[in-house]
Amino acid sequence: MSGNGQVYEVFARKKRADRFEHVGAVSAPNEQLARVYAWQTYDEAKWFEMTVAPRDAFAAVNRPQAPFTLGDPGGRAPADSR
Amino acid sequence: MTESGFRSAEDLPEGVSGHLANLILALADNKRLLGIRYSDWILGAPSVEAGIACSAMAQDEWGHARILYAMLRDFGHDPSALEHERASDEYHSSELLDRDVASWEEFLALNFLWDTALSVQFEMLVESRYEPIHYKVRKLLEEERFHFDHGQGWTSRLLSAEGGRVALAEAFGAAWNACLRGFGPDDDPLSGTLAAHGIVRRDAAGARARWLERVGPVAAETGLARDAGSEWVSTREPVWEDRWLARRRAVEGGPDEDSLARVRGDRNRELLMD
Numbered sequence A: 001m002s003g004n005g006q007v008y009e010v011f012a013r014k015k016r017a018d019r020f021e022h023v024g025a026v027s028a029p030n031e032q033l034a035r036v037y038a039w040q041t042y043d044e045a046k047w048f049e050m051t052v053a054p055r056d057a058f059a060a061v062n063r064p065q066a067p068f069t070l071g072d073p074g075g076r077a078p079a080d081s082r
Numbered sequence B: 001m002t003e004s005g006f007r008s009a010e011d012l013p014e015g016v017s018g019h020l021a022n023l024i025l026a027l028a029d030n031k032r033l034l035g036i037r038y039s040d041w042i043l044g045a046p047s048v049e050a051g052i053a054c055s056a057m058a059q060d061e062w063g064h065a066r067i068l069y070a071m072l073r074d075f076g077h078d079p080s081a082l083e084h085e086r087a088s089d090e091y092h093s094s095e096l097l098d099r100d101v102a103s104w105e106e107f108l109a110l111n112f113l114w115d116t117a118l119s120v121q122f123e124m125l126v127e128s129r130y131e132p133i134h135y136k137v138r139k140l141l142e143e144e145r146f147h148f149d150h151g152q153g154w155t156s157r158l159l160s161a162e163g164g165r166v167a168l169a170e171a172f173g174a175a176w177n178a179c180l181r182g183f184g185p186d187d188d189p190l191s192g193t194l195a196a197h198g199i200v201r202r203d204a205a206g207a208r209a210r211w212l213e214r215v216g217p218v219a220a221e222t223g224l225a226r227d228a229g230s231e232w233v234s235t236r237e238p239v240w241e242d243r244w245l246a247r248r249r250a251v252e253g254g255p256d257e258d259s260l261a262r263v264r265g266d267r268n269r270e271l272l273m274d
Helices: A032-039 B019-039 B048-075 B080-086 B104-121 B131-159 B162-182 B189-196 B204-222 B257-264 B266-271
Strands: A006-013 A020-030 A049-054 B225-227 B232-234
Touching: A006 A032, A020 A032, A020 B048, A020 B104, A032 A049, A032 B131, A049 B048, B019 B048, B019 B080, B019 B104, B019 B189, B019 B232, B019 B257, B048 B080, B048 B131, B104 B131, B104 B225, B131 B204, B162 B204, B189 B204, B204 B225, B204 B232, B257 B266
Parallel strands: none
Antiparallel strands: A006 A020, A006 A049, B225 B232
């Protein structure tokens, strides 16, 4: 594990009726800091709910590459391009 | 509790208003200075994310300070004079904030120990009978939850390695006494009077106990606190001998020259409108 820990994917929704959208990613040494970093980095909206999960927790379904490593149509750079 | 609230400072009982203004000013000064300490690490933090967190926390602290200074208008003070025209020894902020900190561990002592000590003092105001402040406190504490998590998250990270543990224990040890003292002595007239009138929920000893409950489980890892069954206690008695000033809520002294210039906004003075 590097000094910055691991990558966490960040999901959030503005209203209870909304679906979660993938808003970005943060690198953090642990989940507690991942929550803080996510909340303070992706503060562009008054989120109703936000959640984070380690990138490692996601399994690829139809592509050989690991998820979240193929770029993001929203134009956000992945937090970690290792 | 059926006791009615106070809508403004002039409704407060005799002898209460001065103490409450003193407390609000001390909290405001601490937040203004702490905001500067957070801002010092925006570019030097261990990761980009930590730098963003420092930036967000600095903005939170400055926002809180601004609200608190403005509140002092109700007590007959001029908020602008308080913010821009005081000398160093007129600041009511902790000696922990008088100068910049040299290391990330010392920064974490401010972030985890002292910021939490300030939050505990706001917790004491959540149901204050002085209504203008209790309306403001909940949102402030919501933001502070993330400051606590930042401090605790980083502390856990450092405690997981021997080198980090030693450096952290040293930095926490150096800040510990100032934190214990920051609530005032057990017979502190300020918090005693405010507690007796329902302005704060608990007196100095009660607030200190609450702080130990919050930071104790982590501080125990550095030998500064222990679980005494029904409560968390400090393994060190507070030392008062060096000139603790009740009015300043800290020892004699004040922010150093550079900190004072920044806290007052000296460089921006010519841009200030009336």
